[in-house]
Amino acid sequence: xxxxxxxxxxxxxxxxxxxxxxxxxxxxxxxxxxxxxxxxxxxxxxxxxxxxxxxxxxxxxxxxxxxxxxxxxxxxxxxxxxxxxxxxxxxxxxxxxxxxxxxxxxxxxxxxxxxxxxxxxxxxxxxxxxxxxxxxxxxxxxxxxxxxxxxxxxxxxxxxxxxxxxxxxxxxxxxxxxxxxxxxxxxxxxxxxxxxxxxxxxxxxxxxxxxxxxxxxxxxxxxx
Amino acid sequence: xxxxxxxxxxxxxxxxxxxxxxxxxxxxxxxxxxxxxxxxxxxxxxxxxxxxxxxxxxxxxxxxxxxxxxxxxxxxxxxxxxxxxxxxxxxxxxxxxxxxxxxxxxxxxxx
Amino acid sequence: xxxxxxxxxxxxxxxxxxxxxxxxxxxxxxxxxxxxxxxxxxxxxxxxxxxxxxxxxxxxxxxxxxxxxxxxxxxxxxxxxxxxxxxxxxxxxxxxxxxxxxxxxxxxxxxxxxxxxxxxxxxxxxxxxxxxxxxxxxxxxxxxxxxxxxxxxxxxxxxxxxxxxxxxxxxxxxxxxxxxxxxxxxxxxxxxxxxxxxxxxxxxxxxxxxxxxxxxxxxxxxxxxxxxxxxxxxxxxxxxxxxxxxxxxxxxxxxxxxxxxxxxxxxxxxxxxxxxxxxxxxxxxxxxxxxxxxxxxxxxxxxxxxxxxxxxxxxxxxxxxxxxxxxxxxxxxxxxxxxxxxxxxxxxxxxxxxxxxxxxxxxxxxxxxxxxxxxxxxxxxxxxxxxxxxxxx
Numbered sequence: 001x002x003x004x005x006x007x008x009x010x011x012x013x014x015x016x017x018x019x020x021x022x023x024x025x026x027x028x029x030x031x032x033x034x035x036x037x038x039x040x041x042x043x044x045x046x047x048x049x050x051x052x053x054x055x056x057x058x059x060x061x062x063x064x065x066x067x068x069x070x071x072x073x074x075x076x077x078x079x080x081x082x083x084x085x086x087x088x089x090x091x092x093x094x095x096x097x098x099x100x101x102x103x104x105x106x107x108x109x110x111x112x113x114x115x116x117x118x119x120x121x122x123x124x125x126x127x128x129x130x131x132x133x134x135x136x137x138x139x140x141x142x143x144x145x146x147x148x149x150x151x152x153x154x155x156x157x158x159x160x161x162x163x164x165x166x167x168x169x170x171x172x173x174x175x176x177x178x179x180x181x182x183x184x185x186x187x188x189x190x191x192x193x194x195x196x197x198x199x200x201x202x203x204x205x206x207x208x209x210x211x212x213x214x215x216x217x218x219x220x221x222x223x224x
Numbered sequence: 225x226x227x228x229x230x231x232x233x234x235x236x237x238x239x240x241x242x243x244x245x246x247x248x249x250x251x252x253x254x255x256x257x258x259x260x261x262x263x264x265x266x267x268x269x270x271x272x273x274x275x276x277x278x279x280x281x282x283x284x285x286x287x288x289x290x291x292x293x294x295x296x297x298x299x300x301x302x303x304x305x306x307x308x309x310x311x312x313x314x315x316x317x318x319x320x321x322x323x324x325x326x327x328x329x330x331x332x333x334x335x
Numbered sequence: 336x337x338x339x340x341x342x343x344x345x346x347x348x349x350x351x352x353x354x355x356x357x358x359x360x361x362x363x364x365x366x367x368x369x370x371x372x373x374x375x376x377x378x379x380x381x382x383x384x385x386x387x388x389x390x391x392x393x394x395x396x397x398x399x400x401x402x403x404x405x406x407x408x409x410x411x412x413x414x415x416x417x418x419x420x421x422x423x424x425x426x427x428x429x430x431x432x433x434x435x436x437x438x439x440x441x442x443x444x445x446x447x448x449x450x451x452x453x454x455x456x457x458x459x460x461x462x463x464x465x466x467x468x469x470x471x472x473x474x475x476x477x478x479x480x481x482x483x484x485x486x487x488x489x490x491x492x493x494x495x496x497x498x499x500x501x502x503x504x505x506x507x508x509x510x511x512x513x514x515x516x517x518x519x520x521x522x523x524x525x526x527x528x529x530x531x532x533x534x535x536x537x538x539x540x541x542x543x544x545x546x547x548x549x550x551x552x553x554x555x556x557x558x559x560x561x562x563x564x565x566x567x568x569x570x571x572x573x574x575x576x577x578x579x580x581x582x583x584x585x586x587x588x589x590x591x592x593x594x595x596x597x598x599x600x601x602x603x604x605x606x607x608x609x610x611x612x613x614x615x616x617x618x619x620x621x622x623x624x625x626x627x628x629x630x631x632x633x634x635x636x637x638x639x640x641x642x643x644x645x646x647x648x649x650x651x652x653x654x655x656x657x658x659x660x661x662x663x664x665x666x667x668x669x670x671x672x673x674x675x676x677x678x679x680x681x682x683x684x685x686x687x688x689x690x691x692x693x694x695x696x697x698x699x700x701x702x703x704x705x706x707x708x709x710x711x712x713x714x715x716x717x718x719x720x721x722x723x724x725x726x727x728x
Contacts, residue, residue, distance in 0.1 A: 088626060110633075113336075114341075116340075235340075
């Protein structure tokens, strides 16, 4: 499902503040797997997720997602590919605070040519699934951390993606909510989706639903 | 198209835009209609102009060089009467005297 | 279609998030358009009134000049001009200005040949006894403004002084209809003989001459011949008068528009500030949209809707409001600025006129720059990697 071949990502190349975020990474994630990338802060977990999520292009190497070599696609096609196959939960949630829960969840649907009724139906299903119906017309800034996390998950799932990426999903949650989150992830995995999570939280990488854990340090994937 | 579609924000916005466009078109139609209705006045206007010999508009009669702009000589201030106001820029900022307050009925007087 | 409507839905949600700021922007925009279009409508209407009157004028007006100023011309000029080929007729005209000390107003006195009765077709308001009477000596037809200023009624007398300070009184036998106020408000129509006496134009002299030409394409040629025939004269052709009217009201409206340039500059500064870059918040939002599957064209469409949603309704509202203001409410305040100060200020209504060319120019000067000023910075933000924006948080 996901294949990373000698991928590197360099920020500010050639400048004094150059950062080698990912260095010659190789990774293969099979369909339906849940893989956790663990490592200390600054090890390149987020950068690797961003490359897999087609949000940025690698400086070297290749990324193949769902059968396509996305690293070579023009920007427009990368966006389309991301839209169709990938859902992302960001560490900071990256929700638009002044929009409602419903509007934030529907965000990926607006550029599609689907009818308003279909948009509303998909959003309603996710609100129900994540037990957020009562909050649907609340502004995001009025929600707690856990609720915002659920909105972020709903938004990531609204396009019915094959692949779900999550960057430190438990960073702003307490233990109880973190457990809830992993239960949700397990359910999502059982739906046949491939999940890659970047986290240094033991609650995440020790969860029963995780198939594999990968260690990263200084931008490199460690063997084992 | 169901009720939900009709009430969506874009539908409301486009309806408002359409209404404004219609209002503007109505103004345009009104202008054309008013011009066409003006034909009676046109005959009277032409007749008046040929009797008077001048088409100058009587809206600046404080100074003769303004009243008959087309038939006069080089404009200079104060040439009309002693103490006459300099036309510009006073004309923009000073109100004319109000004779409109006098109620005058134009009745036909019996001989 | 759904895609565009969905993006429009999102844009409206965004609009409502900052609704007071956006409403203020719309009001400002609309007000600016209102001001400019009001001036354009009013000027257009006055110019139209003036231009339509031009049609009834003589083809050529002949004046005598001495030391660069107009002086009475010999009446014999009429015969000499009539000999030029192509001339239909030559009218001699007695007219002039009369300063009335009591009202401090200038009246326009026009002498009319009592043998002619064309004035009867003007539907004047007269007393029944005077309906069929010619405009003989001792009688006057007054404009409504003079009737009001001097508190006169039909049948009463108006007193005028001659240059030798002797007083003459004239019986008011009629007044011009209110619908001709723009032309007649300050006019006194007298018989030619009376007009001569009041204005001090000696026998054998006339104020000027009106020449009518058979072939309207030959007017310039005839005018040239008249100039060559008579020394020390000035000829004014009808088309020149039309251009003069245009110039007079154009410079006035131009002057007012220049004073409005201050508003336009303030607006331009606002637009420039918008164009020079998006705020960090706006950039972040674009980054989020891109990260969630929006591509550059989706963002640009949204921004286009955003700017159109503010500028176009404001523009349409401004134009419509200015039309109502000028042609239904009579343009209070603005009318006096365009028409100017006057002792005898005629009440009048304009025939509505809407010049689509001018409106299109206004559209290109307001709506289009505003849209461009929104699209450009959005495009700059939309083409950067969303990762750069997201990581910045």
